[in-house]
Amino acid sequence: MKSFAIIIVAAIVIAAILLPQLFFTVDETEVAVVTRFGEITSVRQTSGLNLKAPFLDAVTRYEKRLLIFDAPPDSLLTKDKKRLIIDMYARGRINVPKIFRQKFIDETDAASKAVDIISSELRREIASHDQSEIITTKRDEMLENVLLSVYPMLAEFGIEVEDVKIKRADFPGEIAESVYARMQAERKRKADKERAEGAEIDAQVRANADRKATIISANAERDSNIVRGCGEADATRIFAAALEQDPEFYSFQRSLESLKEILSTDTTVVMPVVGFGELFEQIRTGIDQATEIKNGASSAQTSPSSEDGAKCAEVSAAWYLAGELKVDQPDLTFLSIESEVWPDNSLGCSVDPGKNKVPGFKARFTYEGNSYDVRTNKYGSIVNIC
Numbered sequence: 445m446k447s448f449a450i451i452i453v454a455a456i457v458i459a460a461i462l463l464p465q466l467f468f469t470v471d472e473t474e475v476a477v478v479t480r481f482g483e484i485t486s487v488r489q490t491s492g493l494n495l496k497a498p499f500l501d502a503v504t505r506y507e508k509r510l511l512i513f514d515a516p517p518d519s520l521l522t523k524d525k526k527r528l529i530i531d532m533y534a535r536g537r538i539n540v541p542k543i544f545r546q547k548f549i550d551e552t553d554a555a556s557k558a559v560d561i562i563s564s565e566l567r568r569e570i571a572s573h574d575q576s577e578i579i580t581t582k583r584d585e586m587l588e589n590v591l592l593s594v595y596p597m598l599a600e601f602g603i604e605v606e607d608v609k610i611k612r613a614d615f616p617g618e619i620a621e622s623v624y625a626r627m628q629a630e631r632k633r634k635a636d637k638e639r640a641e642g643a644e645i646d647a648q649v650r651a652n653a654d655r656k657a658t659i660i661s662a663n664a665e666r667d668s669n670i671v672r673g674c675g676e677a678d679a680t681r682i683f684a685a686a687l688e689q690d691p692e693f694y695s696f697q698r699s700l701e702s703l704k705e706i707l708s709t710d711t712t713v714v715m716p717v718v719g720f721g722e723l724f725e726q727i728r729t730g731i732d733q734a735t736e737i738k739n740g741a742s743s744a745q746t747s748p749s750s751e752d753g754a755k756c757a758e759v760s761a762a763w764y765l766a767g768e769l770k771v772d773q774p775d776l777t778f779l780s781i782e783s784e785v786w787p788d789n790s791l792g793c794s795v796d797p798g799k800n801k802v803p804g805f806k807a808r809f810t811y812e813g814n815s816y817d818v819r820t821n822k823y824g825s826i827v828n829i830c
Contacts, residue, residue, distance in 0.1 A: 513533060535606045554601065753805075760824025
């Protein structure tokens, strides 16, 4: 029984020694190179459990994923004899493990060799470009040239280069301050130019706006005076017509209005009651004399002339058209105005004309090459565009 236990223990010890020498595993992120007395016998790139000759075969594992070849910052000379501090790195992978094993001991040795090759090509490429080109426009093109140059070189070592990048490109410390100051001065010059151009445009816009506002205000004041005059003329005509129909009632109404103006608010009048009647009669007599039509005169003289009516119609038509087009009234160009007799108050725009004729005008304007006809009645109180 004791002998059997010894045999079991011995078997376990032998298995513990032999099994690691007989089997080895390959991870999915690794590639394994099996060598026998320094000669490569096989390359295992598939993950899993594998066999090897015990005590004869050695297994070397390499990274299957991307490797980073990071170079230390270096001061490089450009074509225009200026220096730049370049911090560069490259990425690549081991694509031919057998060649890689023959050339290098491990990944660290390979990274050192790759950095030397890439740095040398980068130094040559930077020496063929000016400093300003490297900083601004030629960086991508330059790195592409470096990649194309080092790709076949590193392929001889079983390494496939994916890309070459510059992490940082700085000026040397002794000239950085002067370069930054020059860059700031250049940016300030451009900013001042932009501000000056903006101020010039602002002044032009403000001047145009002020000029246009002045024109609009003057035209509005002019047109308001014209419309006010047309309204007063129309009111005078209506009063004159009322006077002819019933002079006594017109005199009485105007006398009441005058008395109301005289006895305004906060006015105190001290007189007998009879005096109010006498005051009213005096006011009425004065109004009768003021509205008396002299011999040879006619009430038609108080009505506005056809020219005044045309001007009122022109002003109303211009403002109506400006509102329809959503533009400023001074932007319209007046062409002509013609007398018309419209069939009704729709000024001929209705399909069913009325029975009462309406005298008026047709005004023509232009705006941006287009012509517009605006219809109005005699005094511009009714405006329409068909």
